[in-house]
Amino acid sequence: MFPPERVWWKPLDRMEKNWVTIAFIWCLFMTAMMPIWFFMGRQNVPVTSYRVEPQAFQQKVMDFAEQYKIGDENGVPVVAPPPGDVYLLARQWQWYPILQLKKGETYRLHVSSLDVLHGLSIQPTNLNFQVIPGYDYVIELTPTDSGEFSLVCNEYCEIGHHIMVSKLMVTE
Amino acid sequence: MAAEVAMPVNESEFRTCSATGFKVHLPAEALIKANAVAAVVCILVGGTAALLIAMTRWPAVHLLPADWFYRLLTLHGLDMLVAWIVFFEVAGLYFGSTVLLNARLVKPKLGWFAFALMVLGGALINIIVLMGKADVMFTAYVPLKAHPIFYIGVILFAVGALIAVGLFFATIAVAKKEKTYEGSLPLVVYGLATAAIIATYTLLSGAFAFVPALFWVLGWIPNYDPSVYRNLFWSFGHPAQQINLAAMVAIWYALAAITTGAKPLNEKLSRLAFVLYLLFINLGSAHHLLVDPGLSFAYKAFNTSYMMYLAVLGSMIHAYSIPGAVEVALRKKGHNRGLLGWLRNAPWKEPGFSALVISMVLFGWIGGVTGVTLGTEQLNMVGHNTMRIPGHFHATVVAGTTTAFMAFTYYLIPLIFRRELKLKKWASLQPFVFGAGITMVSIGMITAGIQGVSRRHWDISNVGTLPGTVYVSLTLLGIGALIAVTGLIMYLAVVLSSVLSKKQYDPQSLTLVQAATTAGSEAEAEGRFSPKGTFAIVLAFLMFFAAFYLANWWLLGKTWMVR
Numbered sequence: 001m002f003p004p005e006r007v008w009w010k011p012l013d014r015m016e017k018n019w020v021t022i023a024f025i026w027c028l029f030m031t032a033m034m035p036i037w038f039f040m041g042r043q044n045v046p047v048t049s050y051r052v053e054p055q056a057f058q059q060k061v062m063d064f065a066e067q068y069k070i071g072d073e074n075g076v077p078v079v080a081p082p083p084g085d086v087y088l089l090a091r092q093w094q095w096y097p098i099l100q101l102k103k104g105e106t107y108r109l110h111v112s113s114l115d116v117l118h119g120l121s122i123q124p125t126n127l128n129f130q131v132i133p134g135y136d137y138v139i140e141l142t143p144t145d146s147g148e149f150s151l152v153c154n155e156y157c158e159i160g161h162h163i164m165v166s167k168l169m170v171t172e
Numbered sequence: 173m174a175a176e177v178a179m180p181v182n183e184s185e186f187r188t189c190s191a192t193g194f195k196v197h198l199p200a201e202a203l204i205k206a207n208a209v210a211a212v213v214c215i216l217v218g219g220t221a222a223l224l225i226a227m228t229r230w231p232a233v234h235l236l237p238a239d240w241f242y243r244l245l246t247l248h249g250l251d252m253l254v255a256w257i258v259f260f261e262v263a264g265l266y267f268g269s270t271v272l273l274n275a276r277l278v279k280p281k282l283g284w285f286a287f288a289l290m291v292l293g294g295a296l297i298n299i300i301v302l303m304g305k306a307d308v309m310f311t312a313y314v315p316l317k318a319h320p321i322f323y324i325g326v327i328l329f330a331v332g333a334l335i336a337v338g339l340f341f342a343t344i345a346v347a348k349k350e351k352t353y354e355g356s357l358p359l360v361v362y363g364l365a366t367a368a369i370i371a372t373y374t375l376l377s378g379a380f381a382f383v384p385a386l387f388w389v390l391g392w393i394p395n396y397d398p399s400v401y402r403n404l405f406w407s408f409g410h411p412a413q414q415i416n417l418a419a420m421v422a423i424w425y426a427l428a429a430i431t432t433g434a435k436p437l438n439e440k441l442s443r444l445a446f447v448l449y450l451l452f453i454n455l456g457s458a459h460h461l462l463v464d465p466g467l468s469f470a471y472k473a474f475n476t477s478y479m480m481y482l483a484v485l486g487s488m489i490h491a492y493s494i495p496g497a498v499e500v501a502l503r504k505k506g507h508n509r510g511l512l513g514w515l516r517n518a519p520w521k522e523p524g525f526s527a528l529v530i531s532m533v534l535f536g537w538i539g540g541v542t543g544v545t546l547g548t549e550q551l552n553m554v555g556h557n558t559m560r561i562p563g564h565f566h567a568t569v570v571a572g573t574t575t576a577f578m579a580f581t582y583y584l585i586p587l588i589f590r591r592e593l594k595l596k597k598w599a600s601l602q603p604f605v606f607g608a609g610i611t612m613v614s615i616g617m618i619t620a621g622i623q624g625v626s627r628r629h630w631d632i633s634n635v636g637t638l639p640g641t642v643y644v645s646l647t648l649l650g651i652g653a654l655i656a657v658t659g660l661i662m663y664l665a666v667v668l669s670s671v672l673s674k675k676q677y678d679p680q681s682l683t684l685v686q687a688a689t690t691a692g693s694e695a696e697a698e699g700r701f702s703p704k705g706t707f708a709i710v711l712a713f714l715m716f717f718a719a720f721y722l723a724n725w726w727l728l729g730k731t732w733m734v735r
Contacts, residue, residue, distance in 0.1 A: 001272060001429040003358050008439035015707055016441055016492070023488040026714060027481035030721065034473045034549050037725070042733045044550055045472065049465030106733075117313045117398060119557045123624040124637050125731050128556040130464045132398050133315065137465035142733035150637040154557040154626035156309050158316065159239055162630040 230650025249310030293329030363422025527579030535572030560621030606659025612652025
């Protein structure tokens with residue numbers, strides 16, 4: 001609170017030096033964790049994305065859903081595509097279509113939005129991604145469990161936000 | 173305590189503080205009061221909204237309809253994260269640059285102009301949100317559209333704040349020139365200056381984000397890329413919290429000095445820590461963009477680590493140097509037994525002291541640890557937009573900053589408002605009540621988020637796959653909110669009953685409840701004391717930090733493979 005002595009730039013004492021050193025080593029460790037996991041870990045943030053016109057993306061998803069449709073649930077097609085490129089559209093307030101994937105197979109999940117920002121949250125796996133109109137985000141996904149999962153929108157997208165819940169099926 | 177120096181300006185504009193000997197510039201004092209009052213009004217409105225939205229997220233109560241939930245959530249974010257804190261910080265900046273330097277505020281009229289802009293901007297935001305014309309959340313992500321008045325309100329508020337920050341720098345420059353203080357700036361003012369520098373580029377980024385948004389809403393520009401907006405918005409939204417951080421740490425040093433007579437252990441080290449904030453903390457903006465399309469690993473990893481976590485290092489330095497200074501001060505007063513005897517004999521009834529400890533512990537152990545973890549590139553995938561995010565920042569901004577600011581208000585009452593603090597017992601108890609409530613809120617949110625509950629979400633009952641235990645977490649949040657609001661009401665009761673009392677009061681001591689203990693000369697003769705207890709505490713903190721951080725990697729390693 002009060003002005004310091006005229007000369008305040010004094011050397012650190014032993015305890016201060018020790019703490020700063022320990023804390024800095026911890027900082028370096030945390031810094032190293034990210035590239036280590038990037039090269040060795042099995043869960044990394046997807047980095048592939050393309051610019052896309054929202055309308056064009058919607059058309060792509062419609063065509064895709066038509067091609068691999070195996071059923072229908074409340075008007076939303078259930079789609080069982082082979083491993084490879086799969087598409088998911090976020091729009092107010094629906095995920096389209098319902099995907100049925102196979103455990104252990106790798107998919108390139110393209111996800112984008114038709115209108116405002118949405119958030120793709122796969123539960124209870126708890127994987128979360130931002131969905132932005134105009135950007136086709138490519139998530140290389142390999143489900144390691146089977147069963148029925150929820151897709152929750154976790155970015156506020158106006159009044160119907162909380163009804164934007166769908167599912168994702170993973171078969172053995 | 174304060175140096176007697178020649179005042180080249182109108183002496184009649186000053187009074188001398190009876191407790192500290194500081195010269196108080198009366199026009200500055202009036203502005204400090206006005207901004208502090210505005211801050212308290214904002215926390216009253218924001219707190220009411222907090223209660224209502226928390227009672228909605230508590231599934232057993234589920235109070236509000238969906239539209240009002242989102243509306244009041246928007247209001248809560250703006251009134252608390254921006255209005256309450258920035259008004260209080262402006263009061264703090266005027267206090268630091270005038271009272272602590274015995275200086276005059278250079279252009280009080282400009283200060284009132286800034287205040288008017290901020291009040292007008294804040295009022296416009298509140299009105300348009302309550303009218304239901306801007307249900308866009310604090311973040312107002314394009315292409316969500318709010319009424320143009322919403323953006324105008326934010327811009328006016330930001331311009332007002334920017335003018336206040338400019339006044340702060342001008343006042344310090346003039347004080348230096350007029351030699352109202354000697355040598356270097358006191359550490360508290362140095363910390364406030366760090367906050368003010370961060371505020372400058374933060375508020376400019378806010379303008380870069382919001383001005384095009386206004387033009388876009390008005391139809392003057394056809395497109396506004398949502399990703400570009402997110403980048404610009406977070407260059408404002410995240411550093412805005414770093415202003416709070418720097419201001420809060422400055423206030424920590426002030427509270428430590430007021431309540432225990434602590435002197436900084438090593439000025440160089442503490443100042444270095446502030447410089448680390450200044451240089452690296454803005455990179456934290458990218459924490460919000462970690463699972464966004466369109467950005468590379470290198471960009472995310474570099475920014476998210478604040479370039480090797482050097483800003484985190486700054487916080488860890490303060491985490492050592494502030495309790496260390498308190499420990500040395502208390503040991504000097506003769507509380508020298510064992511590793512933690514000083515802590516047992518500390519002035520726990522003094523609200524400034526208990527608030528300092530509560531604020532530091534909750535900020536570091538909950539807020540800091542979860543923040544660094546969530547802000548790690550890969551780990552963000554299992555936390556982004558879940559309730560872990562508000563869980564984190566309620567520990568930093570509410571448990572940390574707000575607890576410290578509330579306690580600091582108590583000290584402004586005798587020093588600036590010149591009223592005796594009323595309801596002293598309530599004031600002593602208030603940091604504990606508020607701290608306990610916010611801890612429950614924060615832990616409720618964090619554990620709900622770990623189980624997958626989404627933030628900003630009116631109803632989770634239709635998410636069939638959530639485990640039943642999330643209801644335990646959300647109930648904890650609800651009960652915690654009730655306790656925290658009780659703490660807020662106690663704060664308002666203490667502040668209002670004191671400020672509205674008629675009798676002028678000239679304080680004789682800095683402390684409010686417990687007498688200021690003077691350093692015993694006998695103990696002082698024993699020589700240097702080293703903060704052993706603090707060293708043990710920070711080592712324990714680091715262990716906890718590491719355990720939490722590594723547990724999250726383990727959690728990530730269990731999820732699906734993703735690339």
